[in-house]
Amino acid sequence: MTSELTPTPDLTPTPGQTVGPFFGTALPYAGGTDLVGPHHPRAIRLHGTVFDGAGAVVPDALLEIWQPDEEGSVTTEPGSLRRDGWTFTGFGRTQVDGVGHYTFTTVDPGATEPGRAPFVAMTVFARGLMNRLFTRCYLPEDTVALAADPLLASLPEDRRATLVARRETDGGLRFDVRLQGDAETVFLAYPRHARH
Amino acid sequence: MGVDADAATSTQDEICAEMAALRAGYERRGSDTEPETQPRLDYPPYRSSLLRHPTKDLHHADPETIELEAPVFGQRDVGALEADLTIQQGGEPLGERMIVTGRVLDGDGRPVRRQLVEIWQANAAGRYIHQRDQHPAPIDPNFTGSGRCLTGEDGSYLFTTIKPGPYPWKNHRNAWRPAHIHFSLFGTDFTQRMVTQMYFPGDPLFALDPIYQSILEPAARDRLVAAYDHGVTRPEWCTGYRWDVVLTGSHATWTEPDDGGVA
Ligand SMILES: [Fe+2]
Numbered sequence: 001m002t003s004e005l006t007p008t009p010d011l012t013p014t015p016g017q018t019v020g021p022f023f024g025t026a027l028p029y030a031g032g033t034d035l036v037g038p039h040h041p042r043a044i045r046l047h048g049t050v051f052d053g054a055g056a057v058v059p060d061a062l063l064e065i066w067q068p069d070e071e072g073s074v075t076t077e078p079g080s081l082r083r084d085g086w087t088f089t090g091f092g093r094t095q096v097d098g099v100g101h102y103t104f105t106t107v108d109p110g111a112t113e114p115g116r117a118p119f120v121a122m123t124v125f126a127r128g129l130m131n132r133l134f135t136r137c138y139l140p141e142d143t144v145a146l147a148a149d150p151l152l153a154s155l156p157e158d159r160r161a162t163l164v165a166r167r168e169t170d171g172g173l174r175f176d177v178r179l180q181g182d183a184e185t186v187f188l189a190y191p192r193h194a195r196h
Numbered sequence: 197m198g199v200d201a202d203a204a205t206s207t208q209d210e211i212c213a214e215m216a217a218l219r220a221g222y223e224r225r226g227s228d229t230e231p232e233t234q235p236r237l238d239y240p241p242y243r244s245s246l247l248r249h250p251t252k253d254l255h256h257a258d259p260e261t262i263e264l265e266a267p268v269f270g271q272r273d274v275g276a277l278e279a280d281l282t283i284q285q286g287g288e289p290l291g292e293r294m295i296v297t298g299r300v301l302d303g304d305g306r307p308v309r310r311q312l313v314e315i316w317q318a319n320a321a322g323r324y325i326h327q328r329d330q331h332p333a334p335i336d337p338n339f340t341g342s343g344r345c346l347t348g349e350d351g352s353y354l355f356t357t358i359k360p361g362p363y364p365w366k367n368h369r370n371a372w373r374p375a376h377i378h379f380s381l382f383g384t385d386f387t388q389r390m391v392t393q394m395y396f397p398g399d400p401l402f403a404l405d406p407i408y409q410s411i412l413e414p415a416a417r418d419r420l421v422a423a424y425d426h427g428v429t430r431p432e433w434c435t436g437y438r439w440d441v442v443l444t445g446s447h448a449t450w451t452e453p454d455d456g457g458v459a
Contacts, residue, residue: 015233081312123386125391
């Protein structure tokens with residue numbers, strides 16, 4: 001009996017499981033929040049709070065973001081885990097703080113194609129959340145592109161609003177995540193995800 | 197529900213009865229419904245999920261350009277020694293040394309090459325180094341329980357570590373998690389991102405654990421259990437386990453079926 005006999009694998013996706021409470025010593029890393037340095041001329045703060053269905057803050061969530069650069073180019077540069085302070089890798093990861101708040105330092109994502117609504121892709125993990133959730137954080141400015149966006153157009157007005165960040169006076173973006181409730185964030189399933 | 201999300205008030209018997217009722221409901225489903233191969237987001241026996249699961253259906257989205265790509269990690273990101281959790285500190289950790297190895301495939305069976313795999317786990321006594329872990333079992337000063345590696349050209353990963361112990365948690369009275377290793381995985385699409393847990397064969401706690409049981413299809417649940425593999429075991433050194441992971445399919449070369457039948 002050796003491991004050389006490899007049976008045809010079952011290609012049903014492996015089930016996900018909750019990230020649990022103890023990811024903090026493994027997944028967050030120094031520089032995880034800083035897609036650009038704070039002195040980048042167009043650095044902005046992307047921040048918000050994660051809430052549960054009772055409106056209480058979720059203090060043990062982990063968020064990841066993945067975005068194109070300001071020109072809308074998708075980078076293939078490594079270095080997200082060991083940042084050199086200069087290379088834009090497009091990826092960020094952070095644990096929320098004790099009051100459920102997260103902060104990334106980044107730049108506005110550009111449109112990946114002319115006329116498309118720019119957004120930051122986000123995944124949400126938390127103790128108590130059985131599987132990761134996907135969502136999008138859209139920039140609020142290009143109202144024509146937002147109106148034409150296929151995902152946003154497929155949503156009723158009130159649900160659409162949960163995916164659009166608010167621009168703050170200092171240029172930052174505010175994007176809260178509500179796991180449950182009336183203003184529940186729209187979470188996404190992609191075509192190749194299992195139905196359940 | 198009237199159930200406090202974080203108070204360990206229920207007994208194991210009550211949790212088991214709730215899980216049995218959900219299982220019975222699943223088994224009565226129509227023969228035309230697909231098996232549930234992912235955990236239920238709404239699974240009340242896991243009390244912390246009560247206020248943290250979306251109540252609306254996940255909304256269908258066709259992936260856009262950024263979602264069809266994934267972060268790239270390289271040797272700059274991950275040192276070769278990070279895959280060996282037994283050599284990270286000054287001395288050797290206590291417990292059963294073991295290798296966990298396997299392959300990461302996408303939903304079309306292609307190896308996921310040069311991509312990041314991260315793990316974290318309790319030590320042999322069932323204790324995490326995390327400050328939130330209050331289990332009165334010893335911390336092992338020679339074991340952080342965290343590791344990383346990049347998959348090879350064939351999608352393979354390999355960690356050397358210590359077999360984790362089961363540990364108590366506060367979901368209900370006398371709640372214990374089966375021994376497990378947490379895994380975090382990336383694919384070539386951001387849509388393939390996943391976090392899961394790997395278990396060990398024959399654990400007597402499987403039937404009692406609402407996190408494991410939240411996957412209602414038994415065959416899907418079983419796929420989280422590694423196999424003991426004597427071909428991985430090394431003489432006079434350590435035991436070996438094999439566990440493969442299948443991510444969801446990549447959308448890069450995928451086109452929507454004409455009938456739109458994929459949800
Ligand atoms: Fe755990």
